[in-house]
Amino acid sequence: MTSPAYETPETLRIVTLNCWGLKYIAKYRNERLTEIGNQLARSDPAPDIVGLQECWTQQDYLVIRERTRHILPYGKFYYSGIFGGGLAILSRWPIEESSMYRYPLNGRPSAFFRGDWFVGKGVASARIRYGSGRKDVAEVFCTHLHAPYEREPHDSYLCHRTAQAWEMAKLLRHASERGHLVISLGDFNMVPLSLAHRIIETHSPVRDVWRLLQPDSSLGAASHPAERRRGKKVPTAEENLEVNGATCDSCLNTWRWDKALRKRLNKGEDIVVGLDTEDPKAKRLDYIFVSCGERMAEWTVESANVGMTGRHSTLKCSLSDHFSVETTLRRRHHHLLSAATTTPAASPPSLTATHTPRLPVSVYDEILLLIAAYNVREVRQRKLRLGHFIAQVTLAIGCLVGIWWVPRNYGAFLLALWSTLGLSAGVIDGLMGGLFVGSELRALWEFEWEVRAAREAAVGLEAEAVVVGKFEE
Template identity: 35%
Template sequence: MDEDAPSEITVLTLNVWGLLAISKQRTERLVEIGRRIAHREPVPHIVALQECFVQADYEAIRRETRFALPYGKYFQAGAFGSGLVILSRWPIEESWCHEYPLGGRPTAVTQGDWYVGKGIAGIRTRMGRMGEWVEVFNTHTQSPYPSDSHIVHRLSQSWQIAKHLNTATLQQSKLDSGSLVLALGDFNMKPCSLQHKILAARAPAMRDTWRVLHPDSSLGNVRDAAERARRRPVPTVEYNLVENGCTSNNATNTWRWPKGLQRKLAARAKKEGKGQAGGSGGLGLGAVDFTDVHHVPDDALDENGHRLDYVFANVAGAERDGEWEDVSVASPITGEPREGERDKTLDKKPSSGGLNGGGKKDGGSADGGSKSSSRRGGKRGVHFQEYPIDVHGPVASLKEKEPPSKPVWVIRNAQVTMMERHPTLGCSLSDHYGYEVTLVRRTPKTKQPSSPTNASNPAEVQKTSPPSAMKKGTAGRRNQDRNERPHTPPPKHDRERDPSVRDNNGRGTYLDSPTASERRGSSDSSRQAKFSALPPSASAAAVGVEDDALPLTDQQYSSILGQIRTYASKKEKEQRYRYVHFVISLLMTLGFLAAVWFIPTSYGGFVFLFVGMLNFAAGVLDGLYALLFLGRERGCLLEFEWEVSNARSKERGSRLEVEARNLNLAGGGGGGGGGGGGN
């Protein structure tokens, strides 16, 4: 690869679980994480880490990756650091770190989100000495809790991320072609949740790379309401890794095992005498076999796995067999090909790629190509619904546009990574798995205008005519083109004959069952097997998954505003309560001080004075909390509410304008010259 102008970039995100005095085997694990990153093939160009709170751990990772990733930034924020780290192959030109306005509260000591300064960090670098700009964002948003008392904070953080990303894409669009914006991290949100929809709608140029390749992947674990509504069978361990992209709560992750199994694993490592820091070997050298402690087979059911780690990028689509699909092929509303593009979609031959749209093209069985036609995303035959992206606004993103003529970035491969165990401790490297994405730069092919020589030949003119020139009278010509390049529909799978499907139905809790398809192209050679995928008839739209590129609906805006107002009302009452407590504690303290003069014994006076001091301290803390934190939080809530209300008003106005324009166009086309007679 030419380092002056690289045409391919690989990025990796991983939550390293590096909490001081809380995370187990922290030092040994993070050293091994750095070692694994440095020896990956290919070595990532950009790495984003979360929960790396200890400076010494960051320095240990830098020592391991100093040759592969010579540049890095540890971002300081909050009382204990942000935990955000970005490693880069290229020099860092700029860096920044912005704390979220709403990021937890000080009274939630056990949660710790407020103390670590949750925020979004970023760098700006060039891909090589003469390459394009890359703007990289790294974030770790508010953690979800059972009561979900921080839902408004999490919505606000998604809103803030979208603002930063939309600004970045607008700036990059004014620069040279091929500039890239990346957002990596532990977003602590489920796919197609309200937080996810906010980010996708408010930063329409950014795409969730996994959903580009797997638009029908899971929306959470099997107990989540959105996933239960899809009525799918309980996924297996391997299906969650390969098709659903689950990086958290995986059944194979040792830190999700029961405490008894974790203690047994630690005892086994101690017994082997290789539990010292770093071990005697790395990357499997001198490693201990821990499979006898507990082994989770690939076909075991995984009820808790879900996806929390994401890579968003301003990509134009996904690469398929060395080519990429135009972003304006499918309709953003129905998923059907647009007028003038329908025949091009039908003419596309079913691709025979493998997992995640990457890897070898010549591997697999003879019928692999037809099987992959029933898969979704990546190189699968189901055409991903690509939509034109307009960074100037969500409503404008629905306008049809000409294919881009400048170089664009497309997704070649995406996979769950960093699933290895520590060679001497036997534990997983983190409580999360990593997520890796490979992007490639492509220049769209443009049709050449017909030459005078060709113009004399009607057949040549027909071949060089652009789609926009096709009228209703060209239906026969389209059929002729289709006859020249016949489209072979993918074969239907008899899902009742698939024993793996029958087993899943027997053990699962839902009705529908995936069909079998063959995986190829993964870099993890230990997991090359067959997996299930949905047929085209059960696409994301068919199961009720709204498209990510669509703007927020009025109902969604109302839901956000309703939650903001409910939370603000609750906090306003809490603020009044704490002010009242402060006043009462002040009066009680004065009473205690006065009562000391009337107590005959010194012991009784000391007790009264001590209790009065404690009462006064508690009242002062409550008063300061109400004044400083709750007052600031209330201001941030008002700002958030105004931004959402303003966005909804603009959205309503834009929709009314679009509807009026459509009505005028319809009236002008149908009424002819009679349009001037009405009002």
Template identity: 30%
Template sequence: MPTHAQGDSIKLLTFNLWGLKYVSKQRRERIVAFARKLRSQPDYDVVALQEIWTDEDWKSIVDLCQEVYPYTRRYSSGILTGPGLAILSKVPIRRTFLYRFPVNGTPTAFYRGDWYVGKSVAVTLLEPPYEGASPVALLNSHMHAPYALTGSSAYACVRACQAWDIASVAQTYSEAGYAVILVGDLNSRPGSLPYRIMQSEAGLTDSWEEIHGPTDSDKLRQMSPEDQIKLGGATCDSTLNTWRADRGPDEACRLDYALIDNTRLRALDASVQFTEKIPGIGSYSDHFAYSATFEVLATSNMLPSRPPKSERLQLYQELTDLVAEYLASRNSWQSRLLLWHFWVSAFVFIAFLAVIVVVSFLAPWASILFLFFGGLVLATGLLSGQIGFLFCRSERRAMTEIILQVADAARLLQDS
């Protein structure tokens, strides 16, 4: 049986393995190569993975690594697939829990798929590394992707709502005495609203910045690709990644994190890993991995520090304004458009029925075509009606709930 965390420290790896079936290039070869390297160089105590979406890939990882990582868990809940979140651990797992985000994109963006996989935060409670140490709550998440820097395709409001939910989950475990570590592909750059929400509301600090200092986005863009990784912690869109070599040198960014409760954890080291290439294939993923080592401190009743009251209230207002603007524009517009499509489709189908009666006397074969196309129009209209009536209302209520929660937090803060 392999030993876990040496002494009072835990070494962690988080990695988005780009495991989209039929889409990700050389997926099987890359994931098997990753598992083999993990087995041959078992440097990590805990490995958190994202984008493990096929049973075949997960079985390969478990089969190859089971002698080194006896404790494993892949999270399942989703619509068409699970959220792609998984964990390998030398540290015994006490309990697991999955929280699916109520706000998670839209089913009309089927070509993107975020809504269908059920983006979530997976909670894994680990045994303390030594007697008297704080128990560890590992939160692994893969937030909704941005498909543009600005505009509706940026899904900024969606990720801000998800960040609020993550912060609430993290705060709950922190108040229960757990040493919280939030890891994963959070699809949010340092300094963005979701990033600030997770830091402010959960009281989490960025382990990379604990070791390397604050992130300067302007300096990062001016660095060489090598320094962007070594000094800036860039895990995504690096030109040194074979699957992202067509990106501009200034597009490299840091999206993969380990945010920690620094009252119960102390960051000892932080680095970008798996930057080398698999011979004959290329990079291990379209992301690089992120590794951090933490000292787990003794059990403490201290709570993570929060920013000043004025800064938190300003953050609340920024989040409320963003959600309110989304509801007033995109949600309402999308709902009206989908319901309009439903009513037009129903009218067209009824009109086709009259046409079919007339045509059946003149050209019976043509009535079959009208019936087919009329049925197709009605089917798409019914689908739009369901999405407009059910999904848009559900999204509106979920976002309204976020606004109410933020208002509660603001009221409590003002009264304190």
């Protein structure tokens, strides 16, 4: 089917937001997500492309769609995993194609209380034609990487998040090679210039729009080691919004307040936090990346801001436990584009800067050590789980034999119950050890091979640079 022709827009307004729409868990979920839809509908300038995360139920998605239909008539709710990935993309223009790519390394089923594996985290992608030109196409990738449950480098899921960033970078690189505008957005659960952040910006031709405009912005919360090394003072709430782009753990977000303040808020007290309040915990976890290169010479980043910082009009709570990230891209006209190719533009920042094709060899060594450590952990887990299965089978047989010699019925009942419950737990553990861990190890080996190949290429580049340097001397 042929898509209708559209006049190529002068600007593209892009928004990403983690909605915190956990069913049965997130408080005031229906009211908050309805208000999110209302605020998107009233936005000025109106968004052209919106990526949502943690929009877990189709009901909430449809509510937002209904509120925004007049400005975002097209949308896609993405299905993944057992409970759904919580991802959605809304658009001013038709979505020609879409897909849902699940990450090969994606949490563990044994951590059922965390849920990352059960929701099937991955990348929701949409191909959107925004103009009449043959290549007036945006490929949008919306994601929510695995959550960190401990501080790096002691986070046991760091390997998962690193592998997910690697997979995302491949998708972005392939889309860019098709000559399309590439937009990646979502809750990446990483801080700027972390390992995952560097992988995305190096192994794909995209740039973090916030750091293009604010290159001196923070590298994490004030207590983060990388931020402490910079020797900066603790930022205020206003500085975190305007300069650092903090979207999470802000003192302005009511869901991050302590219990005492939350109780006062629940009683109807309208508590105001000043913008000059010190904000030591706020950090940036949400991002918009946009492609650079020859195709992106047509676009520049005009602005970027943190949005959705207001509260619900009646409940007085924040709309989500995250704030949104919003950016505007402006199209260059042909006479300006010709000048830009010969004279670097001073303002606004262009997305045409040459990017480093490889990370330093030491970084690949760091990733390989991470993979090796996680591989050891998984091999040990596999042995323990399969050992537990064998032990439970043996115990179950023993209990069944013991029933013959128990003189009273209640004793036989207890042995039968013990046998059944123990065997059930052993079978589940055996399935996880034999099937899930085996699948995860194979995904880990694939990841390792790709990293080693990238490392070899980086070694070749470094050797070539040394030869060129000696020749120039």
